[in-house]
């Protein structure tokens with residue numbers, strides 16, 4: 001399973017643009033990519049609340065909530081205009097496809113928007129399942145989106161691996177009891193070395209090697225020890 005924002009795709013340019021469009025009314029300064037990245041990880045609504053704090057905009061509750069909804073609607077219209085797939089990701093996903101590894105996206109982004117991004121980036125066919133925020137499902141670090149992604153992809157928890165970038169991914173991997181690869185180029189608010197579970201990779205080759213090592217572990221026994229004959233899900 002792969003997290004989306006900050007792991008597969010550098011999405012903050014489009015998120016920052018949508019925020020700036022909606023907050024133009026309040027004459028706040030433009031949002032840099034670094035500022036936007038520092039507010040990522042816990043979904044679009046949380047991003048928006050953090051942005052109001054960061055920009056010291058103290059709006060009445062109704063107005064703030066209306067602005068939050070306008071921000072999400074504005075972002076949903078064009079979520080992949082300026083975003084970029086990180087180096088090495090296409091090749092990695094293609095290799096996983098060739099090896100018949102089940103793959104899923106597990107993101108805190110609204111699921112429909114995540115799908116649009118994957119379609120626009122020509123990544124959607126690389127995945128057996130896409131699980132995002134929606135309905136009553138809690139978000140990462142709760143383990144349930146991870147479990148849902150494995151189920152929808154047709155895999156098994158004991159053969160699953162999560163690749164992510166933030167403390168939400170770190171917490172979800174621990175809670176779901178799956179191994180974790182953390183990429184250090186994403187949107188973690190903490191120094192990545194402070195996330196002590198999982199292994200950290202800092203370039204596309206190390207990411208590729210870490211994932212393939214996991215896929216190649218034929219006799220891997222996950223925490224549930226009933227792994228035999230179940231397909232991997234990455």
Ligand SMILES: O=C(O)COP(=O)(O)O
Pocket residue numbers: 003004005006039040041042043044047106107108109110166
């Ligand atoms: O929308 C977010 O803030 C984070 O989304 P992610 O789970 O794909 O990193």
